[in-house]
Amino acid sequence: MPLRVDYDLSQVRVKLADLAGRPPSLWRYREVLPLEEGDETSLSEGFTPLLSVQPGVWVKDESRNPTGSFKARGMAVAISMARHLGARALSAPSAGNAAGALAAYGARAGLPVTVAMPEDTPAPFFSECDLYGATVHRVAGTIADAGRFLREQGPKDGFDVSTLREPYRIEGKKTMAYELVEQMQGEVPDVILYPTGGGTGLIGMWKAFEEMERLGWIRAGRRPRFVSVQAEGCAPVVKAFDEGAERTVPWADPHTRAYGLRVPSPLGGFICLRALRETNGTAIAIPEDATSHATRELAALSGIDVCPEGGAAWAALGRLRESGFVRADDKVVVFNTGTGLKYR
Numbered sequence: 001m002p003l004r005v006d007y008d009l010s011q012v013r014v015k016l017a018d019l020a021g022r023p024p025s026l027w028r029y030r031e032v033l034p035l036e037e038g039d040e041t042s043l044s045e046g047f048t049p050l051l052s053v054q055p056g057v058w059v060k061d062e063s064r065n066p067t068g069s070f071k072a073r074g075m076a077v078a079i080s081m082a083r084h085l086g087a088r089a090l091s092a093p094s095a096g097n098a099a100g101a102l103a104a105y106g107a108r109a110g111l112p113v114t115v116a117m118p119e120d121t122p123a124p125f126f127s128e129c130d131l132y133g134a135t136v137h138r139v140a141g142t143i144a145d146a147g148r149f150l151r152e153q154g155p156k157d158g159f160d161v162s163t164l165r166e167p168y169r170i171e172g173k174k175t176m177a178y179e180l181v182e183q184m185q186g187e188v189p190d191v192i193l194y195p196t197g198g199g200t201g202l203i204g205m206w207k208a209f210e211e212m213e214r215l216g217w218i219r220a221g222r223r224p225r226f227v228s229v230q231a232e233g234c235a236p237v238v239k240a241f242d243e244g245a246e247r248t249v250p251w252a253d254p255h256t257r258a259y260g261l262r263v264p265s266p267l268g269g270f271i272c273l274r275a276l277r278e279t280n281g282t283a284i285a286i287p288e289d290a291t292s293h294a295t296r297e298l299a300a301l302s303g304i305d306v307c308p309e310g311g312a313a314w315a316a317l318g319r320l321r322e323s324g325f326v327r328a329d330d331k332v333v334v335f336n337t338g339t340g341l342k343y344r
Contacts, residue, residue, distance in 0.1 A: 002268055003167040004207075007032055009214045016186055016217055026073055026175040032211055033171055034081060041080045041109040045072040046175055050183040050333070053302045057317070057332045058189075060176065063305050067104045067128070069097035069260075069338030070176065070201055074169030078161045079105040081168045087111060091158030093139075093146035095197060095259045096125040097338050102161060103132035114155050116146035121259060124342040142254055144265050163198035164267045174204035174211075180333060181217055189224045190330040193316050195309035195337050196228040196237055196283075197263040199272040206275035224333070226281035227325075228272055229309075229316045231256035234264055235285035237272050242283070246270060258291055258308035260337060282325055290315040295340065308343060310336030 014031045022028035026046025030037060043066035051059050062070035075098070082090060090106050091114040092098060099115040106113035113134040117125060118141060129136045135155075139146045147162060161169065181188060188209070194202045206226065212218045228237045234254035240247065248269030254262050266272065276283055286294075295311025298304065306314070313334045320326040 002164040005034060005167045005171055009211060012215060016182060019182060026172060029175050029178045033077060039084055041083060041105055042076055043108060045076045047179055059302060059304055060333055060335050061304050062337050063339035067101045071097040071101035073172035073175060074200060075101040075105045077172035078166060078168040079109050082159050082161060083109045083111060087159040089155055089158045090161055091150055091154050092162040093143050093150055095143045095262055096121050097260060100125060100128040103129040103134035107132045114158050116149050118142055118146060122343055142262060142264055163200055170200050170204040173201045174208035177205035177208035181212060188218050188222045189333045191227060191326055191332045192224045193227045193229055193313040193334045195261060195313050195335060196230055196272060197260045199266050199268045202226060202228060202275055203268055203271050223279045226276055226279045227316060228276055228283040229313045230285050231258050231261045231312060232285045232287045234262050236264060236266060237269055238283040238285045240273055241276060257288060258312055260309045284316045284319060286312040286315045304336055305340045306336050307338040307340045
């Protein structure tokens with residue numbers, strides 16, 4: 001069962017206006033993060049641009065993070081806490097971006113890192129981990145097989161920082177929602193389209209909106225409608241949502257070029273489903289050809305280096321406009337979760 005970090009928010013006095021002038025990183029929200037100032041392992045992650053691309057539509061561009069994806073947020077907080085609590089080594093399976101972030105932040109923290117990735121993951125992800133001095137294993141199969149490999153053959157002293165095996169990656173990723181509200185000057189978007197693999201980004205933002213309501217940053221009951229975007233070749237959250245199920249089931253034969261979405265057995269799938277339903281959101285699966293087309297379309301429209309996962313989210317916006325789920329006057333945020341460079 002995943003663990004969750006909660007704070008005594010009655011003791012937190014910070015307001016949106018108090019943030020002006022703070023350093024442009026996720027640590028500007030320190031009052032709702034688990035470490036004292038000076039105890040973090042940081043590469044100045046977070047506070048990524050929110051770019052207008054159409055009237056009423058913005059892209060939150062997570063490719064600007066130190067390791068080129070939103071994974072830097074979670075690893076910054078998770079590894080900071082792991083070091084603080086005495087970890088001597090770190091390990092995790094990954095579909096790609098999490099491995100690079102773990103390798104970089106492990107190097108920053110001075111801790112040895114072991115990662116395992118599916119053998120067909122694009123070469124730049126392996127090169128990135130090698131660059132930072134990590135021990136890298138290529139494993140046949142999916143991220144689930146990589147996780148099994150590490151549990152059976154990984155380092156005995158390696159602290160597992162894989163998705164939802166510890167509670168602090170969510171704390172780093174939830175700051176995406178804090179940034180949205182700050183960058184939108186206290187407003188809350190109507191719809192957030194989020195590429196969903198393991199689901200920690202979606203879960204973290206759902207948690208953050210609850211916290212911001214309790215802090216008085218947003219009005220009571222004001223939530224965006226969350227959209228979980230997956231690939232047709234690996235859509236366990238979409239399938240469970242459409243069937244009215246409370247939990248996901250493992251996806252057989254997962255395949256997609258949006259490797260961050262190739263997560264057949266998300267540990268937090270049941271939390272994603274709860275977040276979608278409680279926000280009157282939805283889930284949608286995008287075919288490969290639509291993802292490829294939308295990736296290029298959004299890049300040409302915006303000048304953003306769009307990853308396939310971001311392309312899937314952009315394709316989802318078009319389909320949800322057609323279905324009427326996204327209305328003409330909605331304020332919409334589409335997440336580009338990483339750089340497209342690593343996929344070429």
